[in-house]
Amino acid sequence: MLFALGLCLCSFINAGAQDSTRPELNLTVSYFMKDNKVIHLLINTKAKIDSKFQPIPNTVVRLYLDKAEDSLLIGKVTTTRNGFAKAVFPVSLQSAWAASPNHTILGIAEGNKEFDEVSSETTVTKTRLALDTTTSEGKKSITVQVLAQTADDWTPAADVEMRVGIKRLGSILSAGDEETFTTDSTGTVTVELKKDSLPGDEKGNYILVARIDDNDQYGNLSLEKSVPWGEPLVVDKNFFDQRTLWTTRYRTPFWLLFMAYSIVIGVWGTLVYLVVQIVKIKKLSENKSS
Amino acid sequence: MQAATTTLTSEQITLDLLPQKFGKRGMIWTGSLLVIALIGAYAYYRQLKYGLVVTNMRDYVSWGIYISNFVFFVAISLVGSLITAILRLANVKWATPLTRIAEIIAVSAIVFASIIIVVDMGRPERFLNLLIHGRLQSPIIWDVIVIGTYFFISLLLLYFPLLPDLKLLIQFKEKSGKFLNRLYRFQGSFWKGTRSQFRISDRAITILCIIIIPVAFCIHTVTSWLFATTYRPGWDSTNFGAYFISGAFLVGAGAVVVAMYVFRKAYRLEKYITENHFEKMGRIVVLLSLLYLYFNVNEYLVPAFKMKNAESAHLNQLFTGEYAPMFWFAILVGMILPICMLVFRRGRKPVPMFIAGIMIVVGAWFKRYLIVTPTLLHPFLPMQDVPQSYHYYFPSWEEWAIALGSLAGALLVITFFARIYPIIPIQETITEQHEKTE
Numbered sequence: 152m153l154f155a156l157g158l159c160l161c162s163f164i165n166a167g168a169q170d171s172t173r174p175e176l177n178l179t180v181s182y183f184m185k186d187n188k189v190i191h192l193l194i195n196t197k198a199k200i201d202s203k204f205q206p207i208p209n210t211v212v213r214l215y216l217d218k219a220e221d222s223l224l225i226g227k228v229t230t231t232r233n234g235f236a237k238a239v240f241p242v243s244l245q246s247a248w249a250a251s252p253n254h255t256i257l258g259i260a261e262g263n264k265e266f267d268e269v270s271s272e273t274t275v276t277k278t279r280l281a282l283d284t285t286t287s288e289g290k291k292s293i294t295v296q297v298l299a300q301t302a303d304d305w306t307p308a309a310d311v312e313m314r315v316g317i318k319r320l321g322s323i324l325s326a327g328d329e330e331t332f333t334t335d336s337t338g339t340v341t342v343e344l345k346k347d348s349l350p351g352d353e354k355g356n357y358i359l360v361a362r363i364d365d366n367d368q369y370g371n372l373s374l375e376k377s378v379p380w381g382e383p384l385v386v387d388k389n390f391f392d393q394r395t396l397w398t399t400r401y402r403t404p405f406w407l408l409f410m411a412y413s414i415v416i417g418v419w420g421t422l423v424y425l426v427v428q429i430v431k432i433k434k435l436s437e438n439k440s441s
Numbered sequence: 442m443q444a445a446t447t448t449l450t451s452e453q454i455t456l457d458l459l460p461q462k463f464g465k466r467g468m469i470w471t472g473s474l475l476v477i478a479l480i481g482a483y484a485y486y487r488q489l490k491y492g493l494v495v496t497n498m499r500d501y502v503s504w505g506i507y508i509s510n511f512v513f514f515v516a517i518s519l520v521g522s523l524i525t526a527i528l529r530l531a532n533v534k535w536a537t538p539l540t541r542i543a544e545i546i547a548v549s550a551i552v553f554a555s556i557i558i559v560v561d562m563g564r565p566e567r568f569l570n571l572l573i574h575g576r577l578q579s580p581i582i583w584d585v586i587v588i589g590t591y592f593f594i595s596l597l598l599l600y601f602p603l604l605p606d607l608k609l610l611i612q613f614k615e616k617s618g619k620f621l622n623r624l625y626r627f628q629g630s631f632w633k634g635t636r637s638q639f640r641i642s643d644r645a646i647t648i649l650c651i652i653i654i655p656v657a658f659c660i661h662t663v664t665s666w667l668f669a670t671t672y673r674p675g676w677d678s679t680n681f682g683a684y685f686i687s688g689a690f691l692v693g694a695g696a697v698v699v700a701m702y703v704f705r706k707a708y709r710l711e712k713y714i715t716e717n718h719f720e721k722m723g724r725i726v727v728l729l730s731l732l733y734l735y736f737n738v739n740e741y742l743v744p745a746f747k748m749k750n751a752e753s754a755h756l757n758q759l760f761t762g763e764y765a766p767m768f769w770f771a772i773l774v775g776m777i778l779p780i781c782m783l784v785f786r787r788g789r790k791p792v793p794m795f796i797a798g799i800m801i802v803v804g805a806w807f808k809r810y811l812i813v814t815p816t817l818l819h820p821f822l823p824m825q826d827v828p829q830s831y832h833y834y835f836p837s838w839e840e841w842a843i844a845l846g847s848l849a850g851a852l853l854v855i856t857f858f859a860r861i862y863p864i865i866p867i868q869e870t871i872t873e874q875h876e877k878t879e
Contacts, residue, residue: 395578396578400577403576403578407577407578411583411586415586415590418652418656421648422593422597424648428642428644428645431641432631432642435633435641436631436632436635436638437631
């Protein structure tokens with residue numbers, strides 16, 4: 152009996168303890184570099200609530216370069232309703248950034264009523280991308296080289312998976328047959344362009360993209376280059392100049408204008424005539440009384 | 442009527458048909474309508490203050506009870522052209538006592554159709570943008586133009602036949618009071634009743650009767666095109682113009698029958714609105730009910746025979762689903778039962794006619810709700826990643842209050858009109874009386 156009572160008490164205390172357990176905030180800091188120049192950090196906060204990851208908005212996150220010191224503060228951001236925030240690498244930390252080939256980005260999410268303070272680290276090796284194009288015997292090739300910084304030089308980075316392709320609306324169309332490509336021992340990927348006759352801009356230019364996504368060592372890198380390999384886009388400028396039912400009010404079809412105005416003028420002309428008749432009736436009365 | 446009025450003198454007719462002060466019942470009726478209209482005005486104030494969020498209209502059902510009410514008002518307004526214009530042009534004399542009732546119903550309905558559209562806009566101060574930035578390609582602009590035109594024609598058609606009566610009203614200064622007499626003088630003191638004035642007036646009325654018919658057809662056809670030019674299940678029909686017009690004629694005739702009964706009772710007009718009028722209006726209502734039923738069979742049976750995927754969800758909801766009780770109520774009460782009642786001579790007596798009229802009007806209101814709402818809940822693309830409340834629609838109390846307030850407002854216009862002006866044309870009744878005795 153006592154044992155059973157103790158068991159109940161234990162489970163009650165345990166349940167109470169479980170109830171008071173706060174969900175753990177999950178913080179990730181991702182490193183992005185575009186065209187070997189612009190660096191930004193993407194912060195994401197989420198938590199497992201009701202067995203499902205939910206974005207956590209309004210979380211204040213401090214970002215530091217290597218150590219949590221005020222002098223190395225990259226920025227302080229607050230997550231949006233989707234649980235994301237973005238921070239641009241400040242110019243003031245340029246010399247600290249240049250001092251070493253490897254850095255750690257430290258993110259600290261401040262605690263609040265719902266969550267305890269959490270931190271997250273991302274280690275990055277400084278990397279550079281180079282994109283070159285060649286055309287030989289009518290075949291077009293794209294060569295991308297990945298160079299990682301060492302203590303005193305830039306060395307080729309082997310076994311790095313990346314996407315090489317043509318920038319389309321919202322995505323990258325792979326230049327070759329595979330979706331992704333991996334660098335060889337020289338840090339190079341060469342892809343023969345298999346997509347012919349793709350539409351470019353009005354001059355036939357489109358943008359080639361080399362992109363490394365979520366690499367543990369190098370982060371997220373992308374490089375773009377415009378090439379005149381596409382088919383010039385012929386924009387039908389006359390389309391919007393047509394007088395149609397779906398264009399603006401200034402391009403109403405003539406037949407509709409004619410019909411509408413004829414009806415409106417016909418009907419309202421008659422109505423004006425009838426109003427004049429009222430005036431006429433009134434005048435007849437004045438004549439009679441005079 | 443003919444038999445009953447042969448012994449009536451002009452003085453007797455004038456005294457019988459002059460506007461009367463509200464009695465106790467009239468005061469209660471007017472007070473009740475004012476209260477409902479004021480509640481509606483308060484609900485609209487809340488909508489103006491907080492925005493359209495006080496309604497239950499969301500991304501999918503963006504046309505709710507307001508647009509149903511708008512279509513209902515536009516439908517009722519068509520009666521002006523039926524009773525006044527078509528019967529007048531056809532030289533149907535028995536309809537004379539009903540013309541003014543029909544015209545004031547038309548005017549009040551078209552006024553509140555316009556008001557309810559502005560209510561639905563959410564931002565009334567932007568109404569002028571419709572005219573300033575409107576595209577002539579849009580059926581909405583056609584609707585704005587045609588509603589304005591129909592309103593003006595209806596006003597003229599109300600005004601011209603009123604001129605001879607205004608002269609009579611001015612003569613009864615003591616009965617009408619100072620204020621009303623001043624109003625009558627302002628509106629019609631210039632009417633002397635000369636032959637040339639009558640000639641101009643009669644010609645104007647004939648022109649109005651001719652012109653109102655195509656405009657009335659336009660107003661309801663264009664309103665139907667607001668739906669039919671949109672590619673959606675339930676609206677994608679080439680039949681919609683005729684379907685709407687037939688429905689409008691029916692509800693308008695139903696409303697006239699109800700008004701005939703109420704005015705006959707309230708103002709003791711049995712000598713002028715006789716059982717013969719109910720008998721003849723009953724025949725018209727049966728014809729219009731059959732016509733509307735025919736278009737309904739077309740509108741529902743043909744798509745139901747094909748049961749295309751997008752249409753089937755909509756039709757199943759109407760036939761056997763969530764909206765089935767309302768749908769069958771509208772069909773049975775709004776069409777089939779009135780036909781069954783009025784097809785027999787006994788059914789065309791005043792009381793059964795009044796009941797049938799109420800059934801037609803109530804059924805017609807729900808029919809408009811069914812035309813608007815279920816279709817909006819069945820878009821071609823699936824409703825995904827939206828709050829659960831977007832999947833259903835039931836009007837909020839503010840929407841009900843505004844809709845009922847607008848109905849009360851329309852009835853108030855008719856009530857006040859009947860208080861100020863003769864609801865049966867006095868001069869025309871006297872003239873017809875003289876023609877008969879001669």
